[in-house]
Amino acid sequence: MRQQAYQKTVQRILGIAFFKAFLLLVIMGRLYVLQVFYSDRYATLSDDNRIRTRFIFPQRGEIFDRHHRLLAQNVQNYSAILIPEDAENLEQTLKTLQIVLKLNQEDMTAIRKSIKQRPKFFPTVIRDDLSWNQLARLEVNMLSLPGIYIEHGFKRQYPLGKIGAHVIGYVSAPSALEAQGNKALMMPGAKIGKSAIESFYEDHLKGVSGQKDMEVDARGRLVRELKYVSPIPGNDLHLTLDEDLQRAMAEVFEEQKVESGAAVVLNSNTGEVLGLISVPGFNPELFYHGIDLENWNALLKDPYKPMTNKAISGLYSPASIFKIIVALAALQTGHSLHEEHSCPGYYRLGNHRFHCWRKEGHGRVNLYQAIVRSCDVYFYHLAAKIGEKPILELAKLFGLKDITGIDLPNEAGGFLADPDWKKRVRKEQWRMADTILTAIGQAYILSTPLQMAVMMAQVVNGGYKIKPTLLKGQNEATPLEKIEIDQDSVSILQKALVDVVNSPGGTSYHTRIREEKYAMGGKTGTAQVRRISMQERQQGGRKDAAIPWHLRDNALFVGFAPTHAPQYVVAVIAEHKGFGGMVAAPIASKILKKTQEVMERK
Amino acid sequence: MVAQEQSLTWQQKIKDLNFSIIGLICLLSFIGFILLYSAGGGSFSPWAFSQMTKFVVGFALMIVVALLDANLLMRYAYIIYGTALVLLVLVQIFGMIGMGAQRWISVGFFRLQPSELMKIGLVLTLACYYHRLSLEEIESPQFLWGPLLFIFVPAILVLKQPDLGTAVLLIIIGISLMFVAGAKLWYFVGAFGGLLATLPVMWGFLKTYQKKRILTFINPEEDPLGSGYHILQSKIALGSGGVFGKGFLKGTQSHLNFLPEKQTDFIFTMFCEEFGLVGAFILITLYGLLIFQCLMIAVRCRSAFGRLLAFGMGMSLFIYVFINMAMVIGLVPVVGVPLPFISYGGTSLITLMVGVGLLLNADLNQSLKIPRYQ
Numbered sequence: 001m002r003q004q005a006y007q008k009t010v011q012r013i014l015g016i017a018f019f020k021a022f023l024l025l026v027i028m029g030r031l032y033v034l035q036v037f038y039s040d041r042y043a044t045l046s047d048d049n050r051i052r053t054r055f056i057f058p059q060r061g062e063i064f065d066r067h068h069r070l071l072a073q074n075v076q077n078y079s080a081i082l083i084p085e086d087a088e089n090l091e092q093t094l095k096t097l098q099i100v101l102k103l104n105q106e107d108m109t110a111i112r113k114s115i116k117q118r119p120k121f122f123p124t125v126i127r128d129d130l131s132w133n134q135l136a137r138l139e140v141n142m143l144s145l146p147g148i149y150i151e152h153g154f155k156r157q158y159p160l161g162k163i164g165a166h167v168i169g170y171v172s173a174p175s176a177l178e179a180q181g182n183k184a185l186m187m188p189g190a191k192i193g194k195s196a197i198e199s200f201y202e203d204h205l206k207g208v209s210g211q212k213d214m215e216v217d218a219r220g221r222l223v224r225e226l227k228y229v230s231p232i233p234g235n236d237l238h239l240t241l242d243e244d245l246q247r248a249m250a251e252v253f254e255e256q257k258v259e260s261g262a263a264v265v266l267n268s269n270t271g272e273v274l275g276l277i278s279v280p281g282f283n284p285e286l287f288y289h290g291i292d293l294e295n296w297n298a299l300l301k302d303p304y305k306p307m308t309n310k311a312i313s314g315l316y317s318p319a320s321i322f323k324i325i326v327a328l329a330a331l332q333t334g335h336s337l338h339e340e341h342s343c344p345g346y347y348r349l350g351n352h353r354f355h356c357w358r359k360e361g362h363g364r365v366n367l368y369q370a371i372v373r374s375c376d377v378y379f380y381h382l383a384a385k386i387g388e389k390p391i392l393e394l395a396k397l398f399g400l401k402d403i404t405g406i407d408l409p410n411e412a413g414g415f416l417a418d419p420d421w422k423k424r425v426r427k428e429q430w431r432m433a434d435t436i437l438t439a440i441g442q443a444y445i446l447s448t449p450l451q452m453a454v455m456m457a458q459v460v461n462g463g464y465k466i467k468p469t470l471l472k473g474q475n476e477a478t479p480l481e482k483i484e485i486d487q488d489s490v491s492i493l494q495k496a497l498v499d500v501v502n503s504p505g506g507t508s509y510h511t512r513i514r515e516e517k518y519a520m521g522g523k524t525g526t527a528q529v530r531r532i533s534m535q536e537r538q539q540g541g542r543k544d545a546a547i548p549w550h551l552r553d554n555a556l557f558v559g560f561a562p563t564h565a566p567q568y569v570v571a572v573i574a575e576h577k578g579f580g581g582m583v584a585a586p587i588a589s590k591i592l593k594k595t596q597e598v599m600e601r602k
Numbered sequence: 603m604v605a606q607e608q609s610l611t612w613q614q615k616i617k618d619l620n621f622s623i624i625g626l627i628c629l630l631s632f633i634g635f636i637l638l639y640s641a642g643g644g645s646f647s648p649w650a651f652s653q654m655t656k657f658v659v660g661f662a663l664m665i666v667v668a669l670l671d672a673n674l675l676m677r678y679a680y681i682i683y684g685t686a687l688v689l690l691v692l693v694q695i696f697g698m699i700g701m702g703a704q705r706w707i708s709v710g711f712f713r714l715q716p717s718e719l720m721k722i723g724l725v726l727t728l729a730c731y732y733h734r735l736s737l738e739e740i741e742s743p744q745f746l747w748g749p750l751l752f753i754f755v756p757a758i759l760v761l762k763q764p765d766l767g768t769a770v771l772l773i774i775i776g777i778s779l780m781f782v783a784g785a786k787l788w789y790f791v792g793a794f795g796g797l798l799a800t801l802p803v804m805w806g807f808l809k810t811y812q813k814k815r816i817l818t819f820i821n822p823e824e825d826p827l828g829s830g831y832h833i834l835q836s837k838i839a840l841g842s843g844g845v846f847g848k849g850f851l852k853g854t855q856s857h858l859n860f861l862p863e864k865q866t867d868f869i870f871t872m873f874c875e876e877f878g879l880v881g882a883f884i885l886i887t888l889y890g891l892l893i894f895q896c897l898m899i900a901v902r903c904r905s906a907f908g909r910l911l912a913f914g915m916g917m918s919l920f921i922y923v924f925i926n927m928a929m930v931i932g933l934v935p936v937v938g939v940p941l942p943f944i945s946y947g948g949t950s951l952i953t954l955m956v957g958v959g960l961l962l963n964a965d966l967n968q969s970l971k972i973p974r975y976q
Contacts, residue, residue, distance in 0.1 A: 005737040006909075008784045010901050013913055016778065017897050020920050024886055027927045034841045034931060035879040042841025049838065050854045218859040 055184040058207030061234035074154040085120040087147025119220030162281030166309040169196025170284035184209040207234030238472040240272035248594040261574040262310035268457035271466035315446040319525035322441025331489035343377035371496040383439030406468040417444030453571035456558040460566035497521040508585035522559025524580035552576035557584035561592040634944035641865040656948035660955030667959025672967040679730035683723035689716035718953040725914035732783040733907035767937035839875040847878030865946040908964035
């Protein structure tokens with residue numbers, strides 16, 4: 001009996017022993033899974049737990065003009081930061097701070113919120129960009145402000161202010177999308193180039209962030225520093241712009257009271273952009289700390305669209321400026337310079353009259369006179385004769401369709417309608433009327449001022465293709481591609497363009513540059529923004545003052561100088577300023593004169 | 603097996619002590635000191651030194667218990683059990699508040715934890731009870747109620763403290779002793795079925811925090827900063843240790859305090875973080891050997907008393923090890939069971955050493971014939 005009980009017990013003990021062995025094996029198996037299969041995953045989680053990385057921002061490269069004058073610089077600034085853990089009595093420190101820095105209740109709420117969100121050892125920015133006054137008050141009261149530190153850093157400043165805003169751009173905090181996947185950009189205080197040069201050359205300017213890895217415990221206290229990598233500053237940038245010219249351009253626009261417009265000056269041989277302005281400008285430093293809603297709305301709602309760089313993204317009818325292309329196309333197809341047409345002030349096509357800008361007409365004119373006096377009727381005849389095809393082809397060849405490829409973001413390409421487009425989009429047949437309107441650059445043609453400047457440069461530089469650039473030394477090495485064009489035609493055209501300005505009958509004779517060595521040539525343009533009704537025409541034209549600003553004609557001028565050996569071109573648009581010769585030409589004249597003066601100085 | 607009527611002299615007993623068990627205990631405790639030294643941030647205070655002094659006390663008690671006359675143990679089994687039971691009731695009345703649970707009675711300079719005493723008392727009582735029964739009696743249902751009362755009265759008291767871990771431990775040890783003693787198999791099958799059926803009812807008796815523990819166990823990621831935090835951080839520590847560990851004193855999870863209770867319940871996690879899978883396997887092997895020794899002694903024992911005593915000790919050791927390890931790797935809910943000989947805590951260490959003393963006692967008296975009644 002005893003023996004039986006013993007055997008039963010031993011059997012059951014053995015059974016339990018196997019069960020125990022099995023359970024221990026389960027544990028070992030689970031450990032194997034955790035420590036071998038998932039080891040990497042948990043190692044990462046463990047590091048995430050204990051390592052806090054702080055990025056140290058590099059100094060952004062500075063931007064200079066062609067004579068090494070600063071256009072974007074880093075200036076020292078001071079900010080007050082608070083490390084909550086170092087404050088003996090956080091409430092006391094905050095109270096004193098409120099008095100010393102004269103902070104309002106809203107500021108205090110924001111500061112308290114920001115303190116709550118971070119670990120206690122983490123610095124919170126109380127005030128960025130302290131004034132000298134604030135800095136002095138803080139320094140004096142430092143002893144009663146434990147936990148407060150003054151940190152010196154840099155902020156971006158633009159000496160040209162709103163005059164350079166469209167070409168230099170600005171920096172600001174990256175958006176969530178821009179910061180995606182880049183931990184350094186997610187840090188508070190990170191800035192990236194948001195527009196123009198600052199954005200286009202972001203990679204060149206930004207430098208490489210440094211990094212400080214700190215080991216912290218479960219409460220977020222700093223245990224030790226694990227790694228320190230110094231930041232690498234960004235590279236400086238030397239632009240082709242000339243600061244003096246840039247300022248002079250702004251002044252000229254102001255003198256002429258242009259509310260909205262743009263101008264760009266190029267070296268016609270190299271494509272270097274010497275000056276580029278869009279009016280009105282905006283203060284690029286507004287964006288540094290994040291623009292407030294009020295200012296932002298004001299910028300967005302401004303009818304003169306200060307945030308658009310009109311020189312490269314504004315699309316305008318080139319109007320009479322397009323006659324340069326039409327004339328060249330005609331000469332190319334064998335049109336005789338001496339062929340004359342009579343201009344009674346209109347051109348009849350079927351029942352319709354196409355008017356010349358000059359109601360009383362120009363009488364009998366040849367091509368040369370038609371350019372100088374900008375006779376529309378002569379060009380109607382030309383277009384009717386040669387058709388739209390050679391004109392549009394040449395326009396394309398001179399870069400009026402594609403973007404010019406300037407090193408700025410958001411450049412717009414031009415628009416050149418052809419019969420295909422009209423059929424496809426408008427579902428209409430291309431008519432003779434379309435060809436005739438094309439001849440004076442109206443209707444279905446849109447170009448940017450930069451495109452017009454490039455076109456002009458390619459006409460006066462002997463037919464070499466240029467690519468505009470803002471980066472100094474960029475285009476010196478690249479050989480220029482030649483446009484297939486008859487040189488004699490170009491010479492004739494150039495001479496006519498010189499006389500537009502310099503012969504007494506020319507459309508902008510009154511704005512010629514009197515110093516012979518600086519003399520300029522060019523072409524005016526007056527772009528209708530809307531159709532002129534028959535009624536208005538009969539009433540004897542329009543008084544600009546009587547129609548709303550946004551419906552008035554756009555004034556255009558493209559010019560080059562000096563006439564004896566053209567080197568610089570300018571394109572000017574003064575939106576809704578009426579007749580091109582009256583407003584745009586004097587602006588261009590002053591700009592070209594200034595250009596030659598500053599370039600001579602070197 | 604030669605029947606032995608008289609017990610040995612104490613000199614002979616010392617010579618015959620099972621030194622492989624003593625060696626294993628010392629090795630495990632030594633590993634404990636090392637880990638507590640690491641948990642203290644590379645310092646003997648606050649844990650390692652204190653644990654060492656308690657080890658000395660426990661070691662002395664273990665030897666004393668090992669050398670006691672087995673008949674004496676039989677005689678006092680019920681008395682020890684009865685004392686523990688009374689203290690358990692008292693602790694309900696006078697207990698001091700600690701960690702939201704009443705578990706201690708302050709006796710002068712140290713805290714007495716009656717539930718620890720009960721672990722010893724229960725094994726002794728059941729061993730004694732079954733020693734006096736014949737197999738037929740053991741198998742008959744009328745001798746089922748006694749052991750069940752012995753088990754569940756203290757278990758319920760402990761559960762009310764509330765100490766789910768110890769209650770579960772008492773129940774498992776008690777039931778497994780009944781099983782090994784020879785009660786009919788279908789009782790256990792039936793009881794298991796009954797348990798499953800009453801589980802929803804039992805759920806209602808659990809405290810909110812106990813329910814929460816079980817719920818977080820089922821889905822630890824649901825609340826990673828709340829209750830799931832412990833299990834999650836424990837898994838991170840274990841997993842990041844890898845095969846060879848981060849090295850002694852280099853466990854970042856434990857040293858930077860991401861790991862909770864690293865000196866007590868989660869000490870195995872810290873061990874795995876610093877010594878890796880290799881260390882863990884070695885440690886499990888050591889425990890395996892110790893438990894195997896217990897079973898061997900049980901099998902060798904001539905008397906049912908010694909047999910059940912040895913088995914009971916091996917069983918509680920195993921339960922401790924299994925629940926603790928399974929808990930930190932997320933296999934069972936966090937119930938607060940220490941890792942034997944390694945977790946910091948004097949009461950548990952001393953109780954375990956007394957238990958090992960009983961084991962050694964059974965080993966020394968394996969051939970002794972113990973009369974049913976003294």
